Each structure stands twice: as C-alpha cells, then as structure tokens.
Amino acid sequence: MSQVQPSAGAAAPRLWQRAGAMARRLARVERHEVPQVMIAFALFFCVLCGYFMTRPLRDTIGTILGDREVEHLFGATLLAAIAVNPVYGWACSRFSRTAVLASVYGIFGSSLLAIAIVMRAVPGDLTAARVFFVWISVLNFLVTSAFWTLMVDRSTNDQAKRLFPVVAAGGTTGALLGPYFTTLLVEPIGMTGILMVSAGLFAAAIVCQGGLLRIWARPEPGMQDARALQRPVGGNPFAGFLIVARSPYLMLFGLFVLLVAAVNTFLYFEQLRVVRETFTDEAMRVKVFGWMEIAVQAITLVMQFFFTSRIATRFGVVVLLVAIPIAMIGGFVALALIGNFAILAVVITLRRVGEFAITRPGREILFTSLDTETKYKAKNFLDVVVYRGGDWLTATLRGGALRAFELSASTLAFIGAIVAAVWAITAIVLGRGHERRLAAEGARPAAPGNPENARA
Numbered sequence: 001m002s003q004v005q006p007s008a009g010a011a012a013p014r015l016w017q018r019a020g021a022m023a024r025r026l027a028r029v030e031r032h033e034v035p036q037v038m039i040a041f042a043l044f045f046c047v048l049c050g051y052f053m054t055r056p057l058r059d060t061i062g063t064i065l066g067d068r069e070v071e072h073l074f075g076a077t078l079l080a081a082i083a084v085n086p087v088y089g090w091a092c093s094r095f096s097r098t099a100v101l102a103s104v105y106g107i108f109g110s111s112l113l114a115i116a117i118v119m120r121a122v123p124g125d126l127t128a129a130r131v132f133f134v135w136i137s138v139l140n141f142l143v144t145s146a147f148w149t150l151m152v153d154r155s156t157n158d159q160a161k162r163l164f165p166v167v168a169a170g171g172t173t174g175a176l177l178g179p180y181f182t183t184l185l186v187e188p189i190g191m192t193g194i195l196m197v198s199a200g201l202f203a204a205a206i207v208c209q210g211g212l213l214r215i216w217a218r219p220e221p222g223m224q225d226a227r228a229l230q231r232p233v234g235g236n237p238f239a240g241f242l243i244v245a246r247s248p249y250l251m252l253f254g255l256f257v258l259l260v261a262a263v264n265t266f267l268y269f270e271q272l273r274v275v276r277e278t279f280t281d282e283a284m285r286v287k288v289f290g291w292m293e294i295a296v297q298a299i300t301l302v303m304q305f306f307f308t309s310r311i312a313t314r315f316g317v318v319v320l321l322v323a324i325p326i327a328m329i330g331g332f333v334a335l336a337l338i339g340n341f342a343i344l345a346v347v348i349t350l351r352r353v354g355e356f357a358i359t360r361p362g363r364e365i366l367f368t369s370l371d372t373e374t375k376y377k378a379k380n381f382l383d384v385v386v387y388r389g390g391d392w393l394t395a396t397l398r399g400g401a402l403r404a405f406e407l408s409a410s411t412l413a414f415i416g417a418i419v420a421a422v423w424a425i426t427a428i429v430l431g432r433g434h435e436r437r438l439a440a441e442g443a444r445p446a447a448p449g450n451p452e453n454a455r456a
Helices: 008-027 031-065 067-094 097-121 126-152 157-185 190-216 226-230 239-246 248-278 282-315 317-337 341-365 372-405 409-441
Strands: none
Touching: 031 067, 031 097, 031 126, 031 157, 031 190, 031 248, 031 282, 067 097, 067 126, 067 239, 067 248, 067 372, 097 126, 097 190, 126 157, 126 190, 126 341, 126 372, 157 190, 157 282, 157 341, 239 248, 239 372, 248 282, 248 317, 248 341, 248 372, 248 409, 282 317, 282 341, 317 341, 317 409, 372 409
C-alpha cells in the first residue's frame, strides 16, 4: 500500500498540541488551561499587531509637528481620555461586559478605517493627522486595558502569575510583527493602506474573543460562572474616579501609573528629537520607528517566554514592579554623564522591554484580588485617564522648564533619575500592599469577579 501523506487538516491539530506542550513546559500551564491560553494569545496578538502597525505612523507625525505642538496634542489626548472614560463606565453599567469589550475593538477598527478614508481623500491634511495622533493615543490604552480586564475577570492570583506572561507574549508577538509589516508596506500601500490592514486585525480580535468566551463557557472548578461576563457591571458610570478616590491602595496605584508615564514621556520626547535631527525623509522615519519597535518586541518576547513567569512565581509581584524603576535610575544617570545616541537607544530599549515583559504583567496581577466594578471602571480610569494625565503633565513641565530655564539635557536626565527613584519606592510599597491584601484574604484569594468575597 502507498503511504498516506498527512493532510493540512491533520497537521493543524499536531501544531496545536506542540504549542500546548511548549506552553506547559515554559510556564506551568496545566493541560485544561491550554485552549484558553492559546486563544487569549491569538486575541492579544491581533490587538497589539493592529495597534503597533499604526504606532510608527503616529511617531512620524510627531516628528513632523514638532515638540510644542505634540505638547498641545498630549493635552488634547488627556481631554479626550477624560471624555471617553465616563462613556466607557456608562456602557459597562448598562450592557454585558463582553459586548462592551468587543465594541471597544470595533470602535478602534472603524475609526482607523474612517481616518484612512479621510487621509486618502485629502492627502497631506494635518488636521486629520492631529486627530489620528490624539485618537490613537487614547484608544491604544483603552484596547489594552479592555483585554486585560477580561483576563483578570477570569483568573486567580496563581493563574495570573503563571499564565499572564505567556498571554502577554501573544501581544508581544503582534507588537513585533506589526511594525515589521509597516516597514514592508509603507511604500507600496502608504499610511492609509496600513490603517486599513490594522482595522481588519481588530475585526479578527472580535472573532477571537468569541472563541475565548466559548471555551470559558465550560464549567471550571474554583472559577466564577462565565455567564457572569454576559451581565452588566452596574453602578455609576463615574464610579472609576470615585472608587480610586476612596481607596488608598488605588491612589497609590495611580501614583505608580503617573510615574510610569513621566519616565516614558521624557524618553519619548528625546526619541522624537534624535530621529527628527537624524532623518529628514518621512518614509525613512516610519521605517526607523518600525525597526526600533521590532528590536524592543523581539527582546520582550524572549523575556516573556523564558523569564517573566519564573520571576513572578519565584520572587513575587514586588520584584516585577521594582526591577525597571531601579534600572531606570542607572539609565538616567548614564544619560546625564554620557548622553550620546547609543546610551539613549539602550535606555529606551531597556525601559520598553521592561514595561512590556515585567512591569505590565506585574500591574495586571495587582487587580486579580479586586472586585468586578473596580476591574472594569477603576482600572480603565487608571490605565487611560491617569496615564494620559501623566503624559500631559510631564510634557508640559518639561517644555516649560526648557523654555524658562534653558535646562541642559544632563540636568533633565538627573531629574529623571530622581523621578525613577520615587517610582521605585512607590513600586515597593504598592507590591507589599498587594501581598498584605492576599494574606488578609487567605493563602488563595477568592475567585476574581465575585463581589461577595473580593474587596476593593
């Protein structure tokens, strides 16, 4: 008899099994958790691939507009975030959680498509470019926050430590390939074509979320009923701000987010300045930003697959939160003493790799012990409004200080080191506060999303 060759349909299950076996080896993923981890991986891939295809375009627009106008756009972004937050809170109060999260992806994709149509109809229109800069800066945090909200709503603290780094690697894979696709496509299809491709990826994210919900529909011991995700959160649309204002723990978390934004914004403006002075061609700037993203995400992917989960399970959340602030103290001191492009590139890479691979998973773990309304409303307020507020405040103070006092780059870097030191102290206090909360609730916290047992 002739040997039967394996078909493509037969190869797909084997590929799935191999991927599941790899996940179990790398991050202690249990067999029954493999399907949800794989689908969540794909969902986050679509979300971040779609966003990171647009990021080099946004950064290129920033080099065209200049620092002063970007400062104003950060202010506009903050106002837009403040306007969007209560709308998101209202939607969570009135509609099912899953419908709200799917709508976020749909709105993001639709808005990208609309902006692409306007840009193609009116080439070179800076008004459309400004709207794109602001809108993408608001929605990028909203879609990321929406994804992690869904994950923390169905994960215990133990699962978060083991599974979140693997799931985050899906986003990093998307963030790695997104800018790579942009560098390949920017010349043949242009900026508007890239926006259309990105919109398609957000449509795919909605499909992936549906698959994840079907998997979660199966009963699982110790987890909340997945049907709870189909119910509205309820409560006040402005509850996000109110919950944060009443909770010292969340106020401290807000300070942590402000400090993250301060460090990131300082380095962002330095990056814009260096690229603007070095490259005059817009398409080349898009490619430069794209390749910088590729380098960051490639290193991040290795970290998430091989190190983050082990660090989280062995050393705990405090180390995840404090590692990058401490590294940034040294980075800013190096910038102050040497300050050349090579040092700046290393510091920016270290900061962004650390944020995606270490700091962000640590931040999400902090929410696993909180109630449902806090996860959906306070988390969104902190991730979007507070972060964008930190962007605007840092950009305004930096620009004002440069114009009023003509501070040198070295002086600004030393100030950055002080901010990073405050960030590190805040991280230690915040992480220990989380550990005390878990100890007070018992060795293992109640299932996330159960407001009867979890306290804000």
